[in-house]
Amino acid sequence: MVAPQSSTYPRTDFPEDLECHPLLVVDYAKVAAGDEQEIDQLYQACTALGFFYLKHHGVEDLTEPMFAMGKATFELPDDELMPFEQGDSGMSAGYKKAGLNNVDAKGNLDTVHFINVAKDDALAYPEVRQRTYPRTVVERMDTVTAFVRKSDDVLQTLMAALEPRLGLPKGTLAALHKEGDISGSESRCILKPAEGDKGYLPEGKGDDGNPAAAIGAHTDFGVSSRAFFDRRPPPRLSMLHGRGCGGLQVLPPGTTKWQHIRPLPGHAVCNVGDTLSVYSGNIFKSNIHRVIPPPPPQNKDPRWSLVYFLRPGFDQPLTPLVDQSDKIRAHAAQDAAMQALPKGETAGSWYKRRIKMQRVANRTGPESWKASRGTEHDPNKE
Numbered sequence: 001m002v003a004p005q006s007s008t009y010p011r012t013d014f015p016e017d018l019e020c021h022p023l024l025v026v027d028y029a030k031v032a033a034g035d036e037q038e039i040d041q042l043y044q045a046c047t048a049l050g051f052f053y054l055k056h057h058g059v060e061d062l063t064e065p066m067f068a069m070g071k072a073t074f075e076l077p078d079d080e081l082m083p084f085e086q087g088d089s090g091m092s093a094g095y096k097k098a099g100l101n102n103v104d105a106k107g108n109l110d111t112v113h114f115i116n117v118a119k120d121d122a123l124a125y126p127e128v129r130q131r132t133y134p135r136t137v138v139e140r141m142d143t144v145t146a147f148v149r150k151s152d153d154v155l156q157t158l159m160a161a162l163e164p165r166l167g168l169p170k171g172t173l174a175a176l177h178k179e180g181d182i183s184g185s186e187s188r189c190i191l192k193p194a195e196g197d198k199g200y201l202p203e204g205k206g207d208d209g210n211p212a213a214a215i216g217a218h219t220d221f222g223v224s225s226r227a228f229f230d231r232r233p234p235p236r237l238s239m240l241h242g243r244g245c246g247g248l249q250v251l252p253p254g255t256t257k258w259q260h261i262r263p264l265p266g267h268a269v270c271n272v273g274d275t276l277s278v279y280s281g282n283i284f285k286s287n288i289h290r291v292i293p294p295p296p297p298q299n300k301d302p303r304w305s306l307v308y309f310l311r312p313g314f315d316q317p318l319t320p321l322v323d324q325s326d327k328i329r330a331h332a333a334q335d336a337a338m339q340a341l342p343k344g345e346t347a348g349s350w351y352k353r354r355i356k357m358q359r360v361a362n363r364t365g366p367e368s369w370k371a372s373r374g375t376e377h378d379p380n381k382e
């Protein structure tokens with residue numbers, strides 16, 4: 001069945017009867033208005049799976065122009081795109097061509113294209129703070145700037161609402177994610193092309209004989225709002241927007257079975273990433289997730305998604321905020337993953353190592369894959 005949601009994007013529906021992992025729903029408008037019950041719900045989501053749906057977030061009208069920017073970019077010929085490829089040195093901003101990242105220890109290749117725009121570049125435009133971008137991005141920088149600005153505000157508001165629950169003084173988390181400090185914060189438009197389309201790559205075979213992932217199992221770095229938070233360190237908060245296409249899966253703690261996240265119209269999927277989890281002393285969870293080819297009939301469609309990743313300034317130490325909160329100190333003291341955190345990491349060193357080690361060009365064997373995960377210190381994660 002073709003869902004009549006967008007005249008420019010006909011697609012099939014996510015299967016109604018497919019079993020999915022339920023997520024708590026958080027109403028952004030209520031959190032922003034200081035509704036204590038809603039903030040409790042947000043706190044609960046961050047301490048359990050670290051993933052939740054976010055509604056009434058105000059980013060709704062900014063997503064289709066971002067997908068249009070992505071479409072124009074991915075249609076460019078390779079000789080125009082490749083000069084902006086993110087490269088093998090640990091930079092995320094830029095174009096990432098499908099097939100240049102690994103998705104598992106075996107060395108299978110990813111099948112998705114990214115166009116990542118650094119918050120630093122979007123907000124400072126026309127000043128170049130990290131790098132330059134293809135003309136399709138530059139021509140639409142006002143679109144990108146609006147999306148980055150709004151998404152960043154949403155995630156900063158959520159973090160600020162959580163500070164009292166963590167026992168943190170007001171403004172502690174904002175200071176770690178300060179505008180103007182060079183960081184890994186970025187917008188990301190993702191395309192997994194349909195079979196036969198430009199840039200399509202078939203998935204390889206995993207160890208279990210099933211198709212390999214399109215994006216391998218990982219946690220996010222900071223805070224994501226794609227539909228919202230991801231799992232696997234480095235730290236962050238993210239916000240994810242889809243176009244109704246499935247394929248995102250989570251591996252709930254203590255289980256071995258990957259579970260689908262159902263795409264819900266108008267809802268972003270948000271998740272806590274590694275940095276926010278570490279700052280909280282692991283009170284908040286950064287959960288492992290991945291993207292697989294969407295369940296039929298959506299496996300015949302192109303898969304589009306859009307994420308905003310909020311990540312701390314590169315120079316910020318990556319360590320639990322034990323001096324600012326007794327609650328965090330007490331939690332970190334009895335948390336095995338926090339005790340095993342590598343010393344001397346910054347948000348930047350953690351992030352760059354992970355980006356770098358998932359690149360095919362830097363693969364030495366299963367150990368380089370492991371070094372890209374960010375969870376190697378954590379006895380509770382694979």
Ligand SMILES: O=C(O)CCC(=O)C(=O)O
Pocket residue numbers: 188190215220226230240247248289290291305306307
């Ligand atoms: O496309 C998605 O649904 C998830 C993407 C993701 O997890 C990521 O880019 O970190």
Ligand SMILES: [Fe+2]
Pocket residue numbers: 218219220230231289
């Ligand atoms: Fe992710």
